[in-house]
Amino acid sequence: MELAIDIHAHSVFAGGTRALQISPEKKKENRKIAISHLEKTNFTMPMKGIDLIGTGDSQFSIWTDILKENLVENEKGIFTLKNLSHTSFILQTEIIFTTKIGKRSKITHVIFLFPHFSSIDMFRDLLDSWEVKHKKMARPFVKCHTPNQVSDRINAILDIDPWIEAIPAHIMTPQGVFGSNIRINRLDEFFGDVSSRLRVFETGLSADPEFLALIPELDDRVLISNSDAHSSALHRMGREFTVISLDNFDYNGIISALRNNKIVYTAEFPPEEGRFFLTGHRAGRKSPGLHGENEFCYFSPKHVPKKDVCPICQKNLTVGVYQRCIEISKEQGENRELGSTKPRQEFIRMVPLIDILSHVLKIKTKTAKSLIKNYHKITELLGPEKVIWQMDSNEIVNKTESRVDTKIINAILEVKAGNFTFDVPGFDGVYGSLVIGKKGNFEEINVIISSQKKQQLDKYL
Ligand SMILES: [Zn+2]
Ligand SMILES: [Zn+2]
Known part of the structure; x- marks a missing residue:
């Protein structure tokens, strides 16, 4: 079967939109807003044609509790809202990793998918052991000293359960691994050894498979696209998505499809619309x-x-995405030009x-x-x-x-x-x-x- 998925989203607690107005003191009100976000998402996604969406911020305790109370597990690792099951949900979060590269600190966002709530509890224990402030921040920072430490920590998360997946997010934006904010040219310069365990990458709104085909290191990786929506508005949810082909409709089926590149196509924002396409100053x-x-x-x-x-x-x-793709191509020993290498997978703009x-x-x-x-x-x-x-x-x-x-x-x-x-x-x-x-x-x-x-x-x- 084919499934349209959008597995990078956020709750109302993640910052960016209404979250800024939500104060931790207003517990009751917070819950109301958060639940209505869940319900709106449930009704919006079918209009977009998207079957399954990430919950966002799955380890943020207020949100985890709301998810536990309002969702039922229909298939292993796949949830729907009680009584209102139009859209399926998968447990997902985004974490910000930082490490020193030379004297400066580089930030990279990474999406995580979880097979069950108990793996999220173990993930939270790890965050506690690293003294990460995850109770106040829905998208917490994991501060590391070296790329080796980034590697150790992502390995530790992945070792909780073989079905947890880590997906570097919007990889060409300034907050992505190849973005312009401290330019690195190989994945291991940020991720260390865990690079070899990272199979799936998110193109982000600023890039698509054609532009990423300029980067040799991504040739054998899987590219997906998501909305990274911070609100349930129609122009945010599912503005990018991925259609996969899967044998079993459950969490493991989805992860297997991603890992084995069973991507039917991704639906992409044209990169030139993205906020960091060309190099310049506004x-x-x-x-x-x-x-x-x-x-x-x-x-x-x-x-x-x-x-x-x-x-x-x-x-x-x-420095814009297009320039970065060209630079990385050169640094990785090839001088690819746009259009010279066939994209690894189908996509629509x-x-x-x-x-x-x-x-x-x-x-x-x-x-x-x-x-x-x-x-x-x-x-x-x-x-x-x-x-x-x-x-x-x-x-x-x-x-x-x-x-x-x-x-x-x-x-x-x-x-x-x-x-x-x-x-x-x-x-x-x-x-x-x-x-x-x-x-x-x-x-x-x-x-x-x-x-x-x-x-x-x-x-x-
Ligand atoms: Zn992000
Ligand atoms: Zn200037």
Whole structure:
């Protein structure tokens, strides 16, 4: 059977959105918000066409208790909400590992999947023994001194149960292992010996299998894609996902499918939409180096100024995913170019339906009622969002004719045909801006906008 999964998500306790407003004193209120998140997730995922989602933050004790009280185990290691079983859940968390690389400290996020609650208890004991503050933080830090210690600790977690899986998260973002924040070029420079036990890697919103095919070390690894959603809103949940083929619908079946690369395809955000696609400095940045409200620059890898120095503020640019992939390819002894190596697995590039609606209807707030209304109408006519990306274009037209604004349907068809791009593409923490109806070329971008420092710019060009 095929299963659409999104195994990197968060509870409302993980920081990022509403969690900031949740104070530990308001226990009752916290529980209410957390349970309603669970229920919303349960109803949202079927509209997206996703069968199974990670619980997020599974070791965070308030959340663990809520999960224990509200979920029932239907198949071994697979849970659903009591009485409202539309979506399956798997026990999952994300932990932040840090270690010294030279004199600086590097951060890397890692997803963990657990087969049962008792393995989470043992995981928590380990965190206690390392004096990790996991009671106050849903996404705790495991601070290590060396890559060897990172290795020992991940090994210790994996040794709790042979079915626990560790998956380096969003590997090309600044908080991912190959990201720009302290650049390393091999997995063992951060993970030490445990690298050989890591089989599955998350592409993240900023990369996809085509870009990761530039990195030789990932050739025999498995790539998956997840939403990393911090809220149950439609534009967050399942914005990326993975379709796997499995023999047994239970936890072990899912882990076996992942480990053995039974990936049917991943559904990917176009990398150029991601916030760290190109190298650059955004407008209005305060540090390092000052940019005015209208001063910014961004570059394709071959146009990046020497030593990655910003022509506007003279500080180091935020190095983008594309440049990192090229650098790592070179450092690993190959000079791969984009498109020269076939991606290890199938994938589709799509734009989440809610983003298309927001673009066509010119409504920026992605949770606006009129967008949600249109979303519901389209998915009622066509089926879950996932199905739309595989549906024949004629069928889409026939099923929606005269019932959905043709501008919306045309935009969906253009995206299906790959006629879309992001102009400006994402760089230095800013998401790319969607343009539907034309294709992009990211090889020749060399943009510097600076009012006062035009003189200085020329020598960097
Ligand atoms: Zn993360
Ligand atoms: Zn700058």
